[in-house]
Amino acid sequence: MDHSSDQEARESINNAKDLVVDSIAETMDLYGVTRSAGTLYGTMYLEGDMTLDEMREKLGMSKPSMSTGVKKLQEFNVVKKTFRKGKRKQTYVAEKDFFQFFSNFFTQKWEREAKVNLHSVREAQELLIQIINDDNVSNNLKEEANETYQIMENSKTYYIWLNKLVEKIETGEIFDLIPIDPNDPDHDENF
Amino acid sequence: MDHSSDQEARESINNAKDLVVDSIAETMDLYGVTRSAGTLYGTMYLEGDMTLDEMREKLGMSKPSMSTGVKKLQEFNVVKKTFRKGKRKQTYVAEKDFFQFFSNFFTQKWEREAKVNLHSVREAQELLIQIINDDNVSNNLKEEANETYQIMENSKTYYIWLNKLVEKIETGEIFDLIPIDPNDPDHDENF
């Protein structure tokens, strides 16, 4: 293909960007992030910091949409406010390091999982203990309470491990254990 | 609290189970799984293998709902069909090992992410190379094409690492690197 004019080149660059932005959006969709929020992140990732109006123009959507989208991405810790000096408009910048993205995004969720679930397990186990120790309850039910108790007790091991994983990621130790290979020889073999 | 009757105990057991099922559902919601599918998984996790009708009764929902819910959970590799001999009805069983759940659920998504995104990056880079090598294109655009190319090139490192992570998890090596602690002394300090 030959680009005799800048206009064609412009279009081609946009096509290239769109390919990647769409993939990023699809990926984030996989993890429960809205497709439009994913598109927003992908765009910011390739375009650099943007104002809400620039986003609106780029994506052809309303400003409140951009506002809420950015807010959600901030909740996931993958977008931050920036200050462009001399400028009145606020700008926002996407986390450009995917390793950091991974870390911010997943550790937040895993921490929450461990916290919430460990909490409910403890509460549930208290209820079950009452039954197990109650002489007025039939053996059938005591048995069931005990089985359920054990399943829950067992799950704790997982949540504790999850917290450990989170720690390894947050401290960066994970990259000692599984090193980043800047010039992976398997590069092209992976697919 | 004192359980003078089995009826009260029954209720209390159900309360305990519901606490944990709700947490599991909330957690799965976090990862983009429908709340009802999460509830379904949580229920199967605590109740053992179930038929569609048992699920329907337990959750008070329609059978097609159960059917589609189970199907989705099967796609995530966290529920499997089982055969209860002598029984006509099909039964389904949830993955009870959360480590296995983690592995099945996340590696599938990460593998997909790496594959899809690496593919689009390669396609996009081909387009950009054309522009970079085209003498009829202005330096401005060439510059932009090159910057974009570099950002994309850079991202590959991440996807390659992600594939490595997936491999460590699938082979179980991850548990050599980050051991499971069956009786963690920090047990109760974690929260």
Add this chain to the structure above:
DNA sequence: CGAAACGTTAAATTTTTTTTAAACAAATTA
């Protein structure tokens, strides 16, 4: 100040997703 610009909130609309009821096909059993 007062006017304009910016970002957010609120309400209304649209779209998408989930859920169900009904119909269907496959399989089992009597």
Add this chain to the structure above:
DNA sequence: TAATTTGTTTAAAAAAAATTTAACGTTTCG
């Protein structure tokens, strides 16, 4: 084979979520 049961598909209804328009409060700058 006929009748029943089971699971899925399809179409409709209901519910939930995303998007937009309009309105609001703040800030900035003339």
